[in-house]
Amino acid sequence: MSTLLGHDPEHLRRLGALDTSREIAQQPAVWREIGRMAAESGTPTATFLKPLLERPELRIVLTGAGTSAYVGEVLAPALRRRLGRRVEAVATTDIVADPLACFAEDVPTLLVSFARSGDSPESVTAPELATEVLTDCWHLVVTCNGQGKLARQHADRPTSQVLLLPEAANDRGFAMTSSFTGMVLAGLLALGGPDDALVERLAGAAEELLTTRPAAAADLAARGYSRIVYLGSGALHGLARESALKVLELTAGRAVALAETALAFRHGPKSVLNEQTLVVSYESNDPYTSQYDRDMVAELLRVIPERNLVTVTGRAGRRAGDDDNGWLLPDVGDVDDAALALPAVICAQLIGLHFSLALGCTPDNPFPGGEVNRVVQGAIMYPLAGQHTAGPTTPAARLHSSGPDGDRAYAQQRHTEVRQMFLGVDGGGTKTAFCLLRADGTIVAQATTASSYYFGEGIDLVTRVLEEGVGAVCATAGITPAEIDFAFFGIPTYGEVSDDVGTLDALPREILGHHRYRVDNDMVCGWSGSLGAVDGINVISGTGSMTYGERAGRGLRVGGWSELFGDEGSAYWIAIRGLQAFSRMSDGRQPAGPLLDVLRDHLKLAADLDLIDVVLNRWHGDRGRIAALSALVTGAADRGDEAAAAILAEAGRELAHLVETTRSRLGYSADEQVLVSYSGGTFNAAQVRAEFRAHLHTLHDRYDLRQPMYPPVVGAALYAAKQARSPLRADALEHLRTAPPATAA
Structure with a gap:
């Protein structure tokens, strides 16, 4: 029979x-x-x-x-x-x-x-x-x-x-x-x-185990062990975890099972050992790894009875071949551990089956009452839209595109059309720019509104600015916000106040009426526009300054620590140093240069000390108005002002150091080429660009400095298309580079 x-x-x-x-x-x-x-x-x-x-x-x-x-x-x-x-x-x-x-x-x-x-x-x-x-x-x-x-x-x-x-x-x-x-x-x-030969060897080893090992598994089950430990290293740790699960499942949890690596077992889990514990050790076929497996076996033999330890191995040794304690996997001593796991797990399956039978369980259905199901039931899956985690912000860090089923269906339908619309929003300390881009590379509408830097006026400012700008570009294009396929909002200071992130993430939902958008820091706009969203580093120097770079999917920000104790090389930084030079020139602590008259004339100062009244009293220290004075420093340098020229040169060096730090932290090797581009109004100053370029190449000789491909606001729209999984085709990108810009709303 x-x-x-x-x-x-x-x-x-x-x-x-x-x-x-x-x-x-x-x-x-x-x-x-x-x-x-x-x-x-x-x-x-x-x-x-x-x-x-x-x-x-x-x-x-x-x-x-x-x-x-x-x-x-x-x-x-x-x-x-x-x-x-x-x-x-x-x-x-x-x-x-x-x-x-x-x-x-x-x-x-x-x-x-x-x-x-x-x-x-x-x-x-x-x-x-x-x-x-x-x-x-x-x-x-x-x-x-x-x-x-x-x-x-x-x-x-x-x-x-x-x-x-x-x-x-x-x-x-x-x-x-x-x-x-x-x-x-x-x-x-x-x-x-x-690998036909490998498959046949594995099948042959399994057939021998299925013939010779069921009785040994039944004998182990008859001994009344209440605990089983499976040990395996590397790929065999996954095997050990599967083996332990088989015992738990087939015995309905009546036999407790644990899985660990040989080395980790000493660090606490070894406490499980007692007279009622069976240990099954899988020995790796890797000569190096197996040393640790064998050391653990030797250690276990000093603390538990030999009959309580089973070694499963593909390589002959002292215990291999012992009918009770050394289970040899025949003809597989030279295969990698993933392949070895196939015949090895049969040992665990036989042990689990016979433990289940010995305990009076029904292996085909150990949970007849339905406490645990063959196919998992009851887990509620929650939508990702609107859910956030704390931590550094990256382009992949905030997702809103999942949305309700209606949004998903809408996106799938729209993605088949050629007239997709992508909205890019580049917020800044001086202004906020909006760009509505069609999938064929045509800029349909643009608009500019006030700054979205809200630290001084409160977060409601962002709502007002976004409502105005989105409304303007939609009116110009003759569409509603609901017809925008995807939007990206680059907001200054995003991620710098953890308590504000949730509020900023939610704002576009009310304006657009859908979830097809992402929010992140405006640094992403500059990076995407300057480099076309490929690996490299973009340095931004407008009102503030920072770098953003990506390499192999990892994003990194450096700088942007605010005007009070950071933003080196930015327009605000240049302007403040220009004002400092003005005060020293006025006092006689520094030789007077053209900068003195440039600021006097522009600000219409009746007396030099009126500068305090203008900046602190009338302007209330407004960040944007102060930053705008950087253009006067540039003008003074053009007229031969040595102090102004030194300020601009120092700004270029500071910006180069931001790039070098970013390169180092992203893990670029010494001989690896690094694409670098730049964005922001500070780079309109030829003196800043020249010093930045010169100093950059003294820091690393494999920088490939490129002029920005697109302005940041267009970069924001391109990034929106990328997040919608509809990146613009090459012909559309070329059209975008050569076509005249749309009239601003």
Whole structure:
């Protein structure tokens, strides 16, 4: 009579263990089928992945929930080694809980989603959040269920590919067994390349384990252990976590299980050891890592009975081959640890199955009362729109585009049209500029309103300025705010007062009547306009000064510490030093130069001390009016004033130092070329530009200084198009550079 894992199938059926046992036993056959699928030339998955994997900047994120998350944890270390690139495992539960942190770097990303059913809320929601947060996001869905929500959601998307596993891998039992190993193998072969010989070796090792180890697993279960510890390092830590979960699931939590790495186990978790603890140690195939695994085994043998320790290894050693304590994985001693995990996890599956039976549980459904479900239920998914986290502001740090379903549907419909409209708003200390840009590169309308720097007048100022400017450009274009496809608002001081961020984020919602916008600091406008939104550094010097740079998706701000104790090289900084020079010239503490008469004439001073009355009494120290005096310093320098010329030269050097600090902190290497551009009215002064350029090249000889491509307000509109995932085409950008500007409203 045929048996299944050493048991009569009918007996297993009566025990509620037939499906789980059958799914454990079928794994070698499932693996061979997956191997055949991967080996077929020109598969849709291979065709989809090839151009993506040729992009060196691509970030690969492996995601899933529970067992599906551990698929990624097993694969990530091995794929990092194989591909020599960034591969990370991030659970869908982490993505859903904090997508802005998980995707803080807006870099091209391939999200590989692993899911047995594809119907759990997190499995469906996490890819959507990734698409909303990231500018360039692609999806590979590895699933066992072609009818699941996840597979159906991505079936016809041009940026998605569904890799469907054989039907047998869609486990009917509660615990994932062949679905886990099937997804590990499918991910390994899809991203690492097909390998028929490897698949056959893994299947052969599994078949031997399935024949020789069920009795040993039953013996362990009969000993009455109440605790199980699984140890594994590197890729095998993900295996240890999956192994522990199998025990918890199959015994309905009656056997407590813990997973750790060999080194971390000493740091507290070792406290779990007692006479009723079974320890299962997975030994890495990596010679370096395995030293730590073996050291821990030796240490454990000094503190627990030898019979309480099982070693699972692909390499023969002192304990390998011992029927009770050394479980040898045959003919896989030279494969990487992700591949080793496939036969190794069968050991854990057999242990979990027999522990469940020994405790009187029903493995196919350990929770007959429905306390825990095969497909997770009950988790509420919240929209991202309007939700924010504290921390530094970056271009990817504030998202408003998710919105209600109506907004999403509207965006999808509008993105198919050629007359998309993008609004850019560049706030500043002197004025706020608005630009309405069409997708073909035509500037439809522009407007200028008062400063949106609100520290002096309160945050209500921002509302008034935005309402006026948005209304003006919409009136000129003959549209309503609801017809704007996406908007970007660059607000001065955004992110500098944490308590104000939520209010500033919400303001455009009332003005536009929708969520299709982002808010950030106005530094992003200058960067996007000057460099066309590519990696590099932009230095802004208008009323204030700062730099903003991006490299490989990481954004960084330097400077902008306000006019009182920062803003070096800015118009305000130049003006204050000009006023200081005026006072010294007037007193006779410094030789008089043209600057003295330039300021006297412009301000109509009856006496030099009237300068105090003008600046402090009449102007009330107004930041913008003081900054405007920088033009007089430039004029005096043009007339030969040495003090004014020295001020402008010092300003150029200060701005160069801001760039150099940004380059260093962004991690550019010494021989790496760095694109640099500039924006802001201070650079209208030829003396500032000349000194800035000269000093910049003394600090680093690989700077590539370029003139700004577009003004900041156009940069804001371009950034809006980028966030809408509709960046302007090359012909549209060229049209934008050469077409005459629209008449300002």
